[in-house]
Amino acid sequence: MAADDLKSSVKEYLEGLPEVILTRLYESPATCLAVFRLLPALAKMLVMSMLYRDESVHISEIEKFVKTKSRKLQVEALQKLKALHLITEVRRDRSIRLSSTFRNSFRSALTTGPANQSFGVPCETDDKHKVDIAFLDKHASDKWEGILHFMVGTESTGDFGNTAPPPGEGVLSLLHHSGLMENAMGSDMMVGRNESVEGMRISSGGFQFLLQSVNAQIWTLLLQYLNMASNLQMDPVDVLNFIFMLGSLELGKDYSLSALSDTQIKMLEDLRDFGLVYQRKSSSRRFYPTRLATTLTSSDASALRSASSSMDAAINEAGTPPVTTTSSSKSLITNNPGDSGFIILETNFRLYAYTDSPLQIAVLNLFVHLKTRFANMITGQITRDSVRRALINGITADQILTYLSVYAHPQMKKNDPVIPPTVMDQIKLWQLEMDRIRASDGFLYTDFSSFQEYDLVATYAAELGVLEWQDPKRWRFFVSREGNAQVVDFVNRRKAK
Template sequence: MATTTGNLKCKNLHGFLKSLLPATLTKLYSHPATCLAVFRELPLLSRHYIMRLLFVEQPIPQAVISSWVSQNVIKQKFEAVESLCELHIWNEAPTPGGLPGWLLNPTFRKNIKIALVGGGQTWEVCAPLDKDKKTRDIQFLDSYAMDRWECVLHFMVGSQQSHEGISADAVRILLQAGLMRNEETETNPLITTDGFQFLLMDTSTQVWYFMLHYLETVESRGLHLVECLTFLFQLSFLTLGKDYSTEGMTESLLIFLQHLREVGLVYQRKRRSGRFYPTRLAINLASGLKDNSLDVHRPGYILVETNYRVYAYTDSQLQVALLGLFCELIYR
């Protein structure tokens, strides 16, 4: 299911991928990281079918596949088959005897096999690197990621920190996503109703929603959607606190890396540094994990009196700015 807050819908990985053309999906499935990321997001029964068909290179009758599980789970069987069809992981094909059958997408089968049982070329980002003389620990990366992401949120609420660190590119995504709008009488964009709903989401959902709209603009930027998506999936398998080399990256990927850097998904000391650190925001993005340890909604208290006075107890500058959108701040 897609995450929904009011009228704002955030498609999950499955929902996004099924909106892509079959040819685009097949290109994505040419990389083991993509196949594994998709595999772990599938319903349990879909994964069961894939494992049973992993080494089978000819169509299997649909009736035979249906008999592999109890007839009491009709709903689960329908969802499993629908998921595999929507993502073009398998396709209908006649068996040698002429019966309707299912056949795994050969590109997907080849690369999920590599991801699960090994073989083929190394598919992780693991070019050898000398030890970083200015290594960054997990605590630093967590702090950096949220500082960068909060720049986006501060801009949305129009706080004093609103122009510190946010790029023009990120502002364009906010406008394109309908989270902010330009007004002729205003110097800066204003937050929209969808933008208010966006601010109330947990951090991982916010980042995913933002990246979905970014990916919709990838090709208009001259970047390659499949290349960028594949790299995002690779990031979800990397180790937090470890640095990785940019050696061998195309110019398109290096530009994409800078866009990720701007919103806190990766850390680079310098723009042309030969190494980068993935942050928790990137690793959790397509990993299927619901890790809210970096959630910007920090603990605090709000008291509302019958005379409509509001008292807030928080040390978050962002939460104070958010309250300022709904209340007149008299004193702090």
């Protein structure tokens, strides 16, 4: 998901909220600052031009800021501001006015006024167990990678090389309700139980989720978390305010729980599982935001990468294979924004991937038949069986091709098209093979005493529109589950006569 798409998703959620809820949200300066960051450039300029003007602004004054050829952008900017209830329109004199609640809170955010407790309350006493930024980065990376490992079916490694436990029940429930993972047996069991955890598998949407940046992935889950807030008996205003507050906190500082509401304190347990905050223990009265949290509303997401790119950052822009993979290149959180592809795909369907990450190898294993693993490279083959396995699990041919294109090696990206046409066409053909088969629940009728009896019943089923398939040579046909009762009644009536 691109940065613009991510902003659109967050704004669409906010635009769907009623004005009463948005007005409550705008009472928080931190939320106002976050919403301002999400606005288009022209909308930001219009807000700033009205921020210190208590009276309404005539449309003619706004038009002076915009060139004639950019009137469309002006209309779009005003529509965005109206949808977020940031402005009200006075139609009798064609003027607009900035929301008084937003104006006062945003002023406070810019001038560090007394209401800025919404930006968190730093702890006044020193922490005996103080942690540094490096520790917070590792904690956040381990937590988030643990979620991704669970999604692709591999075991993540915790402290001291031990196998990390699966994510908490809150995370599992969120993955299930967001459609990123589904039960392999198709049942809707509670995801907190061991049997359902073992039965969960990645969905088509989950595979697309892996292609997003970490910041986009986090927002995907947070938006689903917001949708579930009412079911969790949580105030959506408190939830949103806390999320936006986290995006404005300072990395490496510890903050007190004294300024948090009961809903926000309850949220900390889930956010700990996401890796957005760190608490030494659940009863601690202080918390540290991690880099995953402090970059939530930032336009600079260079510190957060996708799992794929971060695992293989050792491949340089010249396209030379890495000699070794350092531990820093395996982290999702890094100060180096370098980003390179790592997959080489030949016309004979042979695949070479320069990676030693168990997570990345597991992603490839979803649609590649892996054969050999070296210190910093694996080889495999894209086969009909491996692609069909991915298709059965809900991954589409387009998603496979997109993945191969996004993470293609720089040398491959010099080609046009990036993926060999023979490979591209064959993967699509394998999907067409799957699409030709359609499964339907129903009943098969056989063992008729004569062809006339068979033809009578089959014709009746066809007239009802419940006949799915028939074989006149062998006197058998198949009807849908919904229409079976009517066919049975017809047969019984014929027997009674």
